[in-house]
Amino acid sequence: MKKVTIADVAQHAGVSKSTVSQYLNQRYDYMGEQTKARIEETINVLGYRPNILARSLKQKSTTTIGVIVANILHVFSTQVIRAIEDVCNEKDFHVIICNADNQPEKEKKYIEMLRAKQVDGIIAFPTGGNVALYQDLVRENYPIVFIDRLIEGIETNTVLLDNEKAAFIAVETLVKNGYSKIALLSPPFEHAITPRMERLNGYKNAIQEYQIPLNEEYIVSGKTSEMQSLIEKLIHLKDPPKAILATNDHVLMELLTYVKKKQMRIPDEIGVIGIDEVSFADIYSPSLTTIAQPSFEMGAKAANLLFERIQTKEIINQAKVYRFEPTLIERESC
């Protein structure tokens, strides 16, 4: 099955390649009706399909972007990607998905390959490594937007949840429901990953705002593998908390696992609130009060910011941080 090229079409239609190209790019302005019809027919007869690669080489645009997430298996990432893909589809762009798994080396390899493939821009959940590499890209005015995580020293548009507010609202909700012994359960704080640190801050701010003494023992963080024993310890403190804020869906999962194992009653024995909406929030008994991220809006915003950068040639050096509002979904768990 020999590939048919623009030269074949030109020859069969008895015109030049240039003319066929004009036709393909809908520049009919000065094209004779007959010529147009002849080309159109020839294309159909030969089953010609333009090779976009060749066009991209010439035009310096591939109409594809890269998206680097930590792990597509995380619900938030999936939703963000879906939103990105939707806005890309409208503009006839395609998206290449990369899982960096929080490994800077993987991230680096992807960035380099994506550039080598000449993608028009990149949206990334940055690992926090590769600062120099990103700085180079920014300096070269390469379109980049960050999402979910803020990296010091890299001047590029960033889309973020108002994490402090999310945690603040969570604590506030607990306080309003009569709790004052409120613990925070978080993934590890090492590497100072933005959402984790900001949510911790929001928790502390709220505690202070509501004049609750800060109890360091109530702040627990750790890897999934140690979560069960950490919760066990927390619950068996001399002065145990009466409510727990799970700062993301994975931690919430661990908490619910513990609760089930120990047959604790929510909210009577322990109040629970989680940041991140979860699929089973409504069907769980009791239904789970959560703070949702507007993940689709955030993904769409990231995509739109990227397109603005792609489409405007001039260098606009105003890197901004776009904060999105969390939404409290009150249910029955606290």
Added chain:
Amino acid sequence: MKKVTIADVAQHAGVSKSTVSQYLNQRYDYMGEQTKARIEETINVLGYRPNILARSLKQKSTTTIGVIVANILHVFSTQVIRAIEDVCNEKDFHVIICNADNQPEKEKKYIEMLRAKQVDGIIAFPTGGNVALYQDLVRENYPIVFIDRLIEGIETNTVLLDNEKAAFIAVETLVKNGYSKIALLSPPFEHAITPRMERLNGYKNAIQEYQIPLNEEYIVSGKTSEMQSLIEKLIHLKDPPKAILATNDHVLMELLTYVKKKQMRIPDEIGVIGIDEVSFADIYSPSLTTIAQPSFEMGAKAANLLFERIQTKEIINQAKVYRFEPTLIERESC
């Protein structure tokens, strides 16, 4: 920031483009040590980065593939994609993600764009439309593999769950646990989507195998929007079922919503088993008995099949259907 090309490197290093190209492609066989060192240095000094697009144009391989799913938001799709991406990453391939949303027109547009961009192959959850288009691709020996759905008349490798077996096992499990009034709850049967039809068959086979009279009223299917009223009707049948097989995770969700609303007790009032593992199976009370698909294995298999096709030039016309075993995860809901 002027792009530096192979010509620049050649000039600065005082060699020809050919030699630089040899260097880039690691064909050092006959290359002088000095030349090699000189080129290497020049590349670093200039910050040269090969343009893969240009290479692809010449070499007729883009080292990227396309994956068309119904919707990346479905957990199964996400897992399959993750597996595909992992095997692609090993081979330094990239993957473009497309959501067809079960719309043949969207699917068609994606297929055409992917081809125009010269992707080396496509893995698709086919919508069932575009049969002629796929047939053309297959005829042209274009690498395609299907997953999750079987399309009559298209001779291409397909990766599928043994859906009949999944439903059979589900019914069998219920029977062994003492149930005989077993209903099946499914998404719509229109369009004869493979998993739905096969799971229905598996249900019927099992019913027959265990000599349970087939009660058509126990087979209910419908869209999500009508699911609640359909379940209501089912539960209020004169002779209501004592157990329900939810044939996928979405339907299970609807069932659990109903159960919660009506405060029914599982498994005492109604036994529940679902096909598709769900994230909350363990933490739900009672924990949910499910039949899991080996989604990662299936994704990896699809990717490997695609690579076999991409790598072997000759036409191997043995389209096969690869069936994967479902796994029963017994918990407490039936």
Added chain:
DNA sequence: CTGAAAGCGCTTACAG
């Protein structure tokens, strides 16, 4: 061991 030349499949000034 290295270079000149052609070519991959397009687009785009420019000329007529």
Added chain:
DNA sequence: CTGAAAGCGCTTACAG
């Protein structure tokens, strides 16, 4: 209204 020519940035026989 249309065509010849150059060029995008590589690779690859082929010659020497």
